[in-house]
Amino acid sequence: MRGSRVAKRYARALLGLSDDRAQLEAWSGELERLARIADAPEIALHLGSPEVSHEARIAAMAKIAERLELSYPIRSLAVVVARHGRIADLIAIADAYQEQLDALLGRARATLTFAREPAPEDTAAVTRGLEAMARKAIIATVKVDEKLLGGVVAELEGKIYDGSLATRLSEAGRRLVG
Numbered sequence: 001m002r003g004s005r006v007a008k009r010y011a012r013a014l015l016g017l018s019d020d021r022a023q024l025e026a027w028s029g030e031l032e033r034l035a036r037i038a039d040a041p042e043i044a045l046h047l048g049s050p051e052v053s054h055e056a057r058i059a060a061m062a063k064i065a066e067r068l069e070l071s072y073p074i075r076s077l078a079v080v081v082a083r084h085g086r087i088a089d090l091i092a093i094a095d096a097y098q099e100q101l102d103a104l105l106g107r108a109r110a111t112l113t114f115a116r117e118p119a120p121e122d123t124a125a126v127t128r129g130l131e132a133m134a135r136k137a138i139i140a141t142v143k144v145d146e147k148l149l150g151g152v153v154a155e156l157e158g159k160i161y162d163g164s165l166a167t168r169l170s171e172a173g174r175r176l177v178g
Contacts, residue, residue, distance in 0.1 A: 007092035010081070011100050017073050024101055030074040031097055035090040037064055047087050058082040107137040110156040115148040115164070122152075130156055 014031070018024055037043060038061070047057055061082035065075040081087055102108060110130050112123060123142055130138045134156060145153075151164040 004092060004096070006086065007089055007096040008100070010077070010086070010089075010093045011097035014073065014077060014097055015100055015104065021105065024104075027071065027074055028094075028098055028101055030068070030070045031077070031090075031094045033068055034065060034070060034074060034078055035094040037068065038087055038090045044088070047082075054085075057087065061087065102139075105137075107139055108134050108157055109139045109141065110154055111141045111143060113143045113145050113148065113153045113155075113164075115144070115146060115150045115152075117144055118142060118152075126152055126154060130154060130161075 014027065015024060018027075038047065043064075046052060047060060052060075058079055061078040062075065065078040070078070077093075081090060081093070086093075108130075110127070112118075112126055114122070123140060127138050127140045130140075138156070148164040153164050154161040
């Protein structure tokens with residue numbers, strides 16, 4: 001998809017501006033905030049309107065970045081994105097930046113879905129197991145889905161590791177029938 005290639009290029013350019021990992025992390029949060037604001041329905045509708053001039057879009061993005069008190073590189077990115085008509089790609093740019101930053105820092109993001117709110121030690125145990133498999137630091141997002149009955153489903157780098165009770169029961173039922 002063309003939009004994702006463009007997003008990756010913008011993200012790579014931003015990552016190339018600094019070797020300071022703390023600064024790169026801070027930019028990630030700022031870029032995410034900018035993207036969420038620009039993607040808010042009322043703002044996206046206004047910025048995407050054909051009635052708004054190109055110059056007005058650029059000025060609006062500069063003003064948004066200023067009001068959010070973003071760092072100079074993110075403010076500059078906001079203006080460049082507006083100048084090139086890529087405001088709608090900001091979410092994709094923020095996602096691409098986060099993915100590339102995670103790769104640079106040797107980490108991965110995982111979604112852990114439990115049947116009920118897990119104890120911190122349960123989350124830590126699953127995270128340690130995923131870290132051993134992936135050989136990367138894992139940043140876990142925890143969700144709860146009562147339909148699982150028990151256990152956990154982990155999604156990591158496009159793969160799903162299903163240790164839920166619902167799946168185990170379903171597999172046992174298939175084996176008994178077939």
